Amino acid sequence: MMPIYSQVLGxxxxxxxxxxxQRxxxxxxxxxxxxxVMKRISRGPKWMSPLMMMGTRRKLLFPEKGTFIPFTIKHKPQTGEAGEDQVHWERVFYFKGKKRYFNALMSLDSERGIIKDYLGxxxxxxxxxxxxxxxxGGLHIQSKRQRVVLGEKEIPLPRFLQGVATVVETFNDERNVYEIKVSVQNPxxxxxxxxxxxxxxxA
Incomplete structure (x- = not known):
């Protein structure tokens, strides 16, 4: 496997x-x-709940919110159909009686120096x-160009329809834990x- 994250950061x-x-x-x-534990999970306006509920079918978004929600995170390196190196991300949030997912498949675009992120x-x-x-020493991740995936077709989204994601991952030396913050914003x-x-x- 080629190191996709270290390669894009150089x-x-x-x-x-x-x-x-190390991670x-x-x-x-x-x-x-x-x-x-997720100390806080928030979502947008209430009228977006039906759309968020639809996202549960694709392991992408969900309508629930809350505080101190247990979660697990898993990564699995794999090889794509074209032979490219990929990393599958699975994030599971354990609400009362419900499991919600926020999954993605990432690979490297070495020519453009970015990570390709397929969500859901x-x-x-x-x-x-x-x-x-x-x-x-934290890692900052920012989403850029986005497309809707419809089968084999990918349709570019105008900026006003995009959900711009910002991710910050750090390590807390005093508490010996990884800390993660994710925000998805629409203009x-x-x-x-x-x-x-x-x-x-x-362990």
Missing amino acids: EEFNQLHPMLQ YKHIEKEPYEGSG EPSVMYSDLALTVLEN IMGTIFSYEGEFTED
Whole structure:
């Protein structure tokens, strides 16, 4: 397996916090499992609930919100149909009596220096992802161009219809935990979905 995250970051990868370097080197080579708690999960306006409920069928979005929600995170390296290296992400949120997912399949576009991110199962959305390292050694991920996936067709989305995602992952040395913040914003509707929490690698 080629290291898709370290390859897209290049020399900047060495500026990541050592625990983040370890984590991302690990998930590029073998399955990774972690568990923790989402201190807060928020969603957009109530009128968006039917759309969010539809997202549950594709393991993408969900209408629930809350605080201190248990969750698990799993990564699995694999090879795509065209022979490309991929990493499958599975995030499961355990609400009372319900399991909700936020899954993705990532691969490298080495020519453009971005991560290709297919969201949902089967995929319904695509985003370019740009990765940078923060001054504190955290990893910053920002979505760029997006497309709707309709079978074999991918239709570019105008900016006003996009859900722009921002992800920040850091490591807390005092508490020995990974911390994660995710926010998906639309220029018109505001917050579509967000969560903030922490996790540790399973033994």
